[in-house]
Amino acid sequence: MARGRFISFEGIDGAGKSSQIAATLALLQARGIVVEQSREPGGTPVGERLRELLLHEPMDLETEAILMFAARREHLAARIEPALAAGRWVVCDRFSDATFAYQVGGRGLARAKFDVLEAWVHPGFQPDLTLLFDLPPEIAAARVASTGADPDRFEREQRDFFVRVREAYLERARMAPQRIRVLDANRAPELIRADIERIVAALVGA
């Protein structure tokens, strides 16, 4: 049986990932692919409990980075690896590129420490495809505000933080241009969906 594929969605808060993830799942299912949806931090009982802490409890930066990777280790072991091995695809809202962008880029975690954690938790493993939703932080912030939901610890950060997060995402994309596809997220949802359909169709056919 062919191994499943792992697709991650990335971008600053309010980039518009959520609705496009739903459309992508529908697209894959319409092609007969069995696909699981997940998210980080989260995706497992342990991971969801860590998510509660990470999103709401103030903590030291290195603690934050280690907990992100602890949740990820559990996610890989309990969910992602078994699904891919059984031929199922996994579509995930965020993965390690988010730690590079938020903890290294946004908060200033030493890059060498990120590299150690990443090499420990998933040596040689990366998503087959990452869709990076790129847009100016002020537009994303207006979208987040318009939802009226209570902002979490990350969403409460100021513009400068998201400028750094965005730049780190783009730097990461330059390091892995085959895997990370940058989408202009400051467009109508239908246009973004059309790009995703094209990119995902190529992966299905590959």
Ligand SMILES: Nc1ncnc2c1ncn2[C@@H]1O[C@H](COP(=O)(O)OP(=O)(O)O)[C@@H](O)[C@H]1O
């Ligand atoms: N392309 C778009 N143009 C304008 N508004 C959008 C677009 N995509 C999403 N939104 C809106 O922006 C808000 C945040 O979108 P969401 O998908 O939750 O972002 P994310 O999951 O990346 O944080 C929602 O209210 C959503 O309806």
Ligand SMILES: Cc1cn([C@H]2C[C@H](O)[C@@H](COP(=O)(O)OP(=O)(O)O)O2)c(=O)[nH]c1=O
């Ligand atoms: C996976 C991950 C997420 N995060 C942050 C980014 C987001 O602000 C937050 C949760 O992500 P997300 O699920 O996108 O938030 P929401 O449900 O509000 O759309 O966690 C990191 O800082 N580092 C990471 O490694």
